[in-house]
Structures are given as C-alpha cells and as structure tokens.
Amino acid sequence: xxxxxxxxxxxxxxxxxxxxxxxxxxxxxxxxxxxxxxxxxxxxxxxxxxxxxxxxxxxxxxxxxxxxxxxxxxxxxxxxxxxxxxxxxxxxxxxxxxxxxxxxxxxxxxxxxxxxxxxxxxxxxxxxxxxxxxxxxxxxxxxxxxxxxxxxxxxxxxxxxxxxxxxxxxxxxxxxxxxxxxxxxxxxxxxxxxxxxxxxxxxxxxxxxxxxxxxxxxxxxxxxxxxxxxx
Numbered sequence: 001x002x003x004x005x006x007x008x009x010x011x012x013x014x015x016x017x018x019x020x021x022x023x024x025x026x027x028x029x030x031x032x033x034x035x036x037x038x039x040x041x042x043x044x045x046x047x048x049x050x051x052x053x054x055x056x057x058x059x060x061x062x063x064x065x066x067x068x069x070x071x072x073x074x075x076x077x078x079x080x081x082x083x084x085x086x087x088x089x090x091x092x093x094x095x096x097x098x099x100x101x102x103x104x105x106x107x108x109x110x111x112x113x114x115x116x117x118x119x120x121x122x123x124x125x126x127x128x129x130x131x132x133x134x135x136x137x138x139x140x141x142x143x144x145x146x147x148x149x150x151x152x153x154x155x156x157x158x159x160x161x162x163x164x165x166x167x168x169x170x171x172x173x174x175x176x177x178x179x180x181x182x183x184x185x186x187x188x189x190x191x192x193x194x195x196x197x198x199x200x201x202x203x204x205x206x207x208x209x210x211x212x213x214x215x216x217x218x219x220x221x222x223x224x225x226x227x228x229x230x231x
Contacts, residue, residue: 008126011122014119018119019043021042022041025039026039026066026096028071028075028100030071031072031075032076033074033079035075035103037096037124037127037128039066039096039099040124041066062160063112064094065094068187069157072156072225073156073183073185076183076185078103081105082105084106084107085107085152086106086109086149087101088150090154090168091155092121093120093156094117095110095125097156098110098133099125099128101154102131103128109133109135110122110135110136115137122135140164140168140170143175148175149175150176150177151177152181152183153171153180154182154183155185156185159186159195160191162190162194165194166194166195166198168195169204172184176204178230180230181229184225199228204228204229204231205228205231209224210225211225
C-alpha cells in the first residue's frame with residue numbers, strides 16, 4: 001500500500017469509528033465537467049443535531065449534505081484549473097468543492113465552523129486528489145488574523161441566513177488577494193440580494209451571475225454563480 005493510501009485508510013478508519021458514514025459517487029457531467037468523485041459523508045445529517053449547540057447559536061449540521069450549489073462550484077473549478085494558485089473555501093462541508101479544487105491543481109485551504117466537516121473534507125480531498133489539504137476552523141464573526149490572502153476564495157450555498165450576507169462579504173474582503181477572484185454559488189437563498197449589495201459596498205465588483213439548472217432533493221434548482229473581484 002502506498003503512503004497516500006495509508007493516510008487515506010487512517011482517515012477513513014477514524015471517520016468510521018466516530019460516525020455512521022455513507023459513500024456517494026457524484027458525477028459532475030450534468031454540470032459541465034467530465035469528472036466523478038467518490039465522497040464519504042455522514043449517513044444522516046439529522047443524527048448529528050446537537051440540541052446544546054442549537055441552543056447556543058442555532059447551529060445545525062447543514063454541512064453534512066452535498067448540495068446542488070456545491071456541484072456547480074466544483075464543476076466550475078475543474079473547468080478553470082488551478083495551476084498551483086492558492087484557494088480558500090469558506091464553509092467546506094463534507095468536501096466536494098475542496099476535492100474538486102485539489103484535483104484541478106489548486107493549493108487548497110478548506111475552512112468550516114464545524115470540526116467534523118474538516119475531518120470529512122481531509123478524507124475526501126485525499127481520496128480525490130491524493131494530496132493533503134490544509135484545514136482551518138473558522139468563525140466568520142471572528143475571522144483569524146493569520147489566515148492570509150488567496151488567489152481564489154469560494155463558497156457554496158452559504159447565504160441561508162440574513163446575517164450571513166454581511167459576514168460572507170466581509171470574509172471575502174479579508175481573504176481575497178489583490179487581483180484575485182471569488183466565486184459564490186447560491187440557489188436563491190434569502191440573503192443573496194443583500195450579499196451582492198454588501199460586497200459592492202465593500203469595494204468588490206460583482207458581475208451578473210451565470211446560471212445552471214441542477215436536479216437535487218426531488219426538484220430542479222437554478223444555481224447562480226457569482227464572480228467577484230476587487231475594484
């Protein structure tokens with residue numbers, strides 16, 4: 001067994017010991033990329049609900065599902081290609097986007113509000129690309145000073161609460177390098193229009209989003225991909 005496979009086996013064993021896991025093959029051909037990914041994720045997001053955590057800050061394990069917006073963003077990064085550029089994901093969930101970015105050749109830092117999400121992302125990036133990715137526990141309300149700046153900053157389906165509009169916009173400004181580009185995919189969440197206004201007010205150019213219709217969760221969603229740059 002090769003060294004990368006040994007590392008992946010250890011990551012998978014740790015997940016299996018702590019969670020009931022499910023394996024899912026995600027085919028991105030419908031989103032315009034001819035790639036498939038074998039993703040390990042929690043078998044049930046509902047089983048991860050922590051009543052104490054919810055009482056503290058209404059925390060729910062949305063990260064445990066692979067949402068259509070993540071599929072669209074992952075396909076976009078595969079088509080763009082990384083070329084060794086540094087990429088930060090805000091809200092990595094179980095790791096599809098980070099896995100696609102690593103396979104595309106980006107140097108990936110994956111961040112999330114949940115330690116458990118980072119565990120799954122490490123395994124899925126290793127599985128998809130045979131490399132380790134850096135992971136960081138990040139609260140958008142208190143962005144770490146040492147996170148640095150990135151050529152690409154990306155996020156998928158993170159605008160589902162109104163306060164996140166300003167938080168995500170500020171996180172982009174804090175982490176996007178001069179000349180860098182941010183991509184945010186969204187299925188029409190309630191905070192999306194305010195996010196665009198917040199981003200513009202903070203000095204980011206926001207182009208008209210491109211759209212793609214994606215099947216998921218028993219329906220078809222129109223996913224918007226926003227491209228943002230510093231002025």
